[in-house]
Amino acid sequence: MNIMSLTAVELGKKIKAGEITALEAADAAIHQIEKLEDTYHCYVTVDKEGARKRAAEVQKQIDDGTLNSPLAGVPVAIKDNMCTKGMLTTCSSKILGNFYPTYTSEAVLNLEKAGAVIIGKANMDEFAMGSTTETSAYGVTRNPWNKDHVPGGSSGGSCAAVAAWECSYALGSDTGGSIRQPSSFCGVVGIKPTYGTVSRYGLIAYGSSLDQIGPVAKDVTDCATILETIASYDEKDSTSVKRDSYDFTSALVDDVKGMKIGIPSSYFGEGLDPEVKDAVLAAAKTLEEKGAIVEEFELGLVDYAIPAYYVIASAEASSNLARFDGVKYGYRTQDYNGLHNMYKKSRSEGFGAEVKRRIMLGSFVLSSGYYDAYYLKALRTKALIKKEFDKAFEKYDVILGPAAPTTAPELGKSLTDPIKMYLGDIYTISVNLAGLPGISVPCGVDSKGLPIGLQLIGDCFRENKIIRAAYAYEQTQKRRDCPTVQATE
Amino acid sequence: MKQYETVIGLEVHVELATKTKIFCSCSTAFGSAPNTHTCPVCTGMPGSLPVLNKQVVEYAMAVGLATNCEITRYGKFDRKNYFYPDNPQNYQISQLYLPICRNGHVDIETEQGKKEIRIHEIHMEEDAGKLVHDEWSDCSLVDFNRSGVPLIEIVSEPDMRSAKEVIAYLEKLRLTIQYLGASDCKLNEGSMRADVNLSVREVGAKEFGTRTEMKNLNSFKAIARAIENETERQIDLIEDGEKVIQETRRWDDNKGYSYAMRSKEDAQDYRYFPEPDLVPIVIDDEWLNRVKDAQPEFRDEKKVRYMEEYKLPEYDADIITLHKKMADIFEKTTELCKNPKKVSNYLMGETMRLLKDKGQEPEDLKFSPENLAKLINLVEQGVINGNTAKDVFAKIFEENVDPEEYVKEHGLKMDNNSDEIRKIVEEVLANNPQSVQDYRNGKEKAIGFLVGQTMKAAKGKANPGIVNQLLKEMLKNE
Numbered sequence: 003m004n005i006m007s008l009t010a011v012e013l014g015k016k017i018k019a020g021e022i023t024a025l026e027a028a029d030a031a032i033h034q035i036e037k038l039e040d041t042y043h044c045y046v047t048v049d050k051e052g053a054r055k056r057a058a059e060v061q062k063q064i065d066d067g068t069l070n071s072p073l074a075g076v077p078v079a080i081k082d083n084m085c086t087k088g089m090l091t092t093c094s095s096k097i098l099g100n101f102y103p104t105y106t107s108e109a110v111l112n113l114e115k116a117g118a119v120i121i122g123k124a125n126m127d128e129f130a131m132g133s134t135t136e137t138s139a140y141g142v143t144r145n146p147w148n149k150d151h152v153p154g155g156s157s158g159g160s161c162a163a164v165a166a167w168e169c170s171y172a173l174g175s176d177t178g179g180s181i182r183q184p185s186s187f188c189g190v191v192g193i194k195p196t197y198g199t200v201s202r203y204g205l206i207a208y209g210s211s212l213d214q215i216g217p218v219a220k221d222v223t224d225c226a227t228i229l230e231t232i233a234s235y236d237e238k239d240s241t242s243v244k245r246d247s248y249d250f251t252s253a254l255v256d257d258v259k260g261m262k263i264g265i266p267s268s269y270f271g272e273g274l275d276p277e278v279k280d281a282v283l284a285a286a287k288t289l290e291e292k293g294a295i296v297e298e299f300e301l302g303l304v305d306y307a308i309p310a311y312y313v314i315a316s317a318e319a320s321s322n323l324a325r326f327d328g329v330k331y332g333y334r335t336q337d338y339n340g341l342h343n344m345y346k347k348s349r350s351e352g353f354g355a356e357v358k359r360r361i362m363l364g365s366f367v368l369s370s371g372y373y374d375a376y377y378l379k380a381l382r383t384k385a386l387i388k389k390e391f392d393k394a395f396e397k398y399d400v401i402l403g404p405a406a407p408t409t410a411p412e413l414g415k416s417l418t419d420p421i422k423m424y425l426g427d428i429y430t431i432s433v434n435l436a437g438l439p440g441i442s443v444p445c446g447v448d449s450k451g452l453p454i455g456l457q458l459i460g461d462c463f464r465e466n467k468i469i470r471a472a473y474a475y476e477q478t479q480k481r482r483d484c485p486t487v488q489a490t491e
Numbered sequence: 492m493k494q495y496e497t498v499i500g501l502e503v504h505v506e507l508a509t510k511t512k513i514f515c516s517c518s519t520a521f522g523s524a525p526n527t528h529t530c531p532v533c534t535g536m537p538g539s540l541p542v543l544n545k546q547v548v549e550y551a552m553a554v555g556l557a558t559n560c561e562i563t564r565y566g567k568f569d570r571k572n573y574f575y576p577d578n579p580q581n582y583q584i585s586q587l588y589l590p591i592c593r594n595g596h597v598d599i600e601t602e603q604g605k606k607e608i609r610i611h612e613i614h615m616e617e618d619a620g621k622l623v624h625d626e627w628s629d630c631s632l633v634d635f636n637r638s639g640v641p642l643i644e645i646v647s648e649p650d651m652r653s654a655k656e657v658i659a660y661l662e663k664l665r666l667t668i669q670y671l672g673a674s675d676c677k678l679n680e681g682s683m684r685a686d687v688n689l690s691v692r693e694v695g696a697k698e699f700g701t702r703t704e705m706k707n708l709n710s711f712k713a714i715a716r717a718i719e720n721e722t723e724r725q726i727d728l729i730e731d732g733e734k735v736i737q738e739t740r741r742w743d744d745n746k747g748y749s750y751a752m753r754s755k756e757d758a759q760d761y762r763y764f765p766e767p768d769l770v771p772i773v774i775d776d777e778w779l780n781r782v783k784d785a786q787p788e789f790r791d792e793k794k795v796r797y798m799e800e801y802k803l804p805e806y807d808a809d810i811i812t813l814h815k816k817m818a819d820i821f822e823k824t825t826e827l828c829k830n831p832k833k834v835s836n837y838l839m840g841e842t843m844r845l846l847k848d849k850g851q852e853p854e855d856l857k858f859s860p861e862n863l864a865k866l867i868n869l870v871e872q873g874v875i876n877g878n879t880a881k882d883v884f885a886k887i888f889e890e891n892v893d894p895e896e897y898v899k900e901h902g903l904k905m906d907n908n909s910d911e912i913r914k915i916v917e918e919v920l921a922n923n924p925q926s927v928q929d930y931r932n933g934k935e936k937a938i939g940f941l942v943g944q945t946m947k948a949a950k951g952k953a954n955p956g957i958v959n960q961l962l963k964e965m966l967k968n969e
Contacts, residue, residue, distance in 0.1 A: 237542065240769050341576065
């Protein structure tokens with residue numbers, strides 16, 4: 003048996019039971035990376051030595067009883083936009099090609115306290131801007147289900163690494179669907195928690211008011227366990243929320259009797275791939291058969307989510323990315339003439355096309371004379387979208403829909419038409435605008451053999467409802483590992 | 492020639508006296524080695540996040556209340572975006588849309604009587620780092636120690652008409668803020684900075700003229716000079732039929748003139764938007780009342796109270812309340828020795844003299860009220876005489892010595908033993924026959940010299956009352 007075929011929780015149990023050591027687990031991940039990384043390119047950085055050393059330390063703490071978390075000794079991949087002290091952190095951008103942070107992000111610290119062994123830093127769209135992981139300055143990541151297809155994005159490296167067994171689980175970040183969409187494309191499970199649940203301290207910001215870190219793993223049990231480990235109230239993040247409960251695993255109950263599930267009819271209109279539609283509706287039917295009450299309803303303002311999102315996220319990004327100027331850290335151009343020329347050349351050479359596009363878009367919507375018409379209007383739209391969801395959650399426990407309108411597109415097909423790529427975020431984006439939790443769970447494959455994702459959306463701080471629904475649904479399905487990865491065994 | 496009037500509004504930056512920075516827990520201490528008071532937040536490291544220091548809000552509220560402002564109960568921070576290397580994030584966290592205080596005013600004294608200067612708003616923001624230009628290696632270095640030090644900016648309405656009014660307004664702000672303990676407000680060290688917005692117009696005109704903004708004003712003197720210079724410059728332009736250009740100018744106090752830094756056409760678009768990393772500042776009644784209740788007694792009230800409660804002359808009350816530190820020392824010392832006039836005399840006399848000699852400010856005073864009170868008690872109880880007290884006070888001023896111990900250690904207790912003093916007087920009289928003769932011949936002033944000689948012989952410790960009495964007695968007898 004390949005150790006990497008185990009879920010994170012299964013592996014953690016075996017390590018605790020002494021059946022597998024943390025070092026063996028790390029070696030198994032490294033072995034898998036050596037075998038498949040050339041094909042899929044899930045990582046920007048792989049730290050074999052560091053991982054082995056860390057695994058040995060963790061094993062000692064497990065042995066002397068100081069560590070007994072369910073994730074102790076389990077290898078993890080961290081999306082490359084989370085700061086890791088002394089370990090290269092690039093955001094998949096040339097501009098941070100030489101950046102070694104002086105501190106570790108809070109979510110990763112929480113994992114480390116629980117005995118996680120970091121294998122490396124996962125590839126992503128540059129600064130999390132993109133839906134395919136093709137905007138990375140360090141090469142594209144390929145979808146393990148079919149290497150001619152994208153893994154989705156921006157957490158494409160994290161999701162592909164989980165699918166390819168190149169780690170037991172991963173952390174991703176989700177600003178407009180960046181965990182849920184690639185999870186859907188790679189046939190894995192991913193959660194975007196309620197805004198404020200996981201500290202953003204140390205997460206290199208894209209859209210500060212929308213960014214959230216979340217888990218990516220093989221199943222719902224893993225995701226709930228990981229979320230329980232990384233979620234915390236953090237005084238260093240002013241937007242962090244002190245929640246009543248950080249218990250997510252108690253929601254792993256196979257029972258949806260009486261649960262009210264709403265399906266927004268507008269989610270199933272034009273633009274949705276019929277195969278995705280059928281799979282998602284079949285999943286709804288399954289939940290209904292298990293006792294849930296499923297009905298369609300009208301969710302308003304769906305069409306306004308994408309423009310509002312791109313205005314807000316780009317505006318915040320244009321300011322967040324201003325600090326990358328070649329002065330303090332990161333890339334500085336070779337030849338320059340004076341300060342302004344250094345700024346211009348460093349940034350022109352250091353950022354990729356999609357990042358530049360969003361910085362320009364964001365600068366435009368914030369500029370004097372346009373602020374009210376764009377940014378302020380987008381903020382109002384955001385508030386109205388939240389109200390629409392509030393209304394829906396008065397009636398429903400969970401909202402069900404697809405995670406993405408299609409399965410994973412072929413490499414090279416998306417970036418040629420950015421508007422079309424932006425439209426692919428239609429089902430995920432409003433969840434970020436409203437600050438809600440969402441989960442993507444595999445619900446079958448299309449005729450090309452590519453995975454389809456079911457999205458369940460909950461009200462703020464009601465992760466447990468979507469975890470419960472997802473878990474109950476998962477129990478009806480046979481776990482579907484990536485066949486090409488299995489074939490290499 | 493036409494008659495012109497000057498119209499002036501001020502933007503005053505005040506560095507707040509918090510121990511830590513506005514958005515991180517680094518120290519605000521001044522004068523440390525470069526980049527020793529820094530962390531990921533105040534150096535703009537990727538992924539770092541600001542956390543608001545509540546003390547900053549309280550100081551800003553306190554200044555707002557003291558200047559009759561409305562306090563914004565639901566406030567926010569905004570980002571001001573501009574590129575400059577002293578600004579590590581390339582945006583400054585400031586307040587544009589919902590500043591903490593609005594619509595206030597302070598009264599100043601002018602030759603025409605009381606005048607109200609309106610305050611448009613007070614907002615909170617972070618200071619930038621400091622650039623150090625190294626000419627030897629032809630490069631610039633950045634020191635981020637000051638990055639993130641809290642500031643408030645107090646923006647007045649264009650209500651001032653002369654340099655005198657500007658100075659009076661600044662003095663009023665400074666005193667108010669010092670009384671609050673919110674800042675030491677030192678212009679020369681940059682903890683208080685004023686930018687002057689100035690325009691001129693014909694007397695009686697309704698519209699304002701085009702204004703300029705003057706920066707780099709490091710003293711009241713520089714401010715006054717710059718205002719006069721800029722007023723003249725603008726009037727000259729208008730008289731010559733030219734136009735005043737809306738621009739920012741930099742004052743060079745050594746050369747006594749200003750030059751244009753940037754015009755309105757070059758004005759940057761700061762692309763302000765609400766800071767998404769900070770939550771709104773909600774000030775509830777409880778918080779507001781707590782800050783209100785903690786407001787100190789300000790100068791005007793204090794002055795009146797000193798005259799009523801302590802019966803101080805207005806002149807004394809005026810000078811002592813001019814500095815918060817003086818007033819604090821006065822009150823504590825008086826409480827301990829119950830002798831307000833004596834305390835006032837020490838502060839107005841010896842203290843002021845020593846400060847002047849040493850070129851220090853009242854803020855630099857280091858002695859404790861306890862020691863001054865003890866000294867006053869020693870004199871009152873006849874333990875030491877006035878001469879000794881003066882010397883001891885100099886020691887207290889310098890090193891804050893305990894006067895009781897000091898007097899004991901140095902044997903400075905006044906000599907009240909008539910027999911011993913009598914011996915000394917006899918000796919002095921024997922040694923100064925000429926003075927004795929003079930006195931007896933009716934030159935009464937000669938006794939002063941004899942007193943001095945006796946005190947000198949007694950090493951200053953003799954009770955001057957006894958010396959006088961004995962001298963008179965013995966001069967009569969012989």
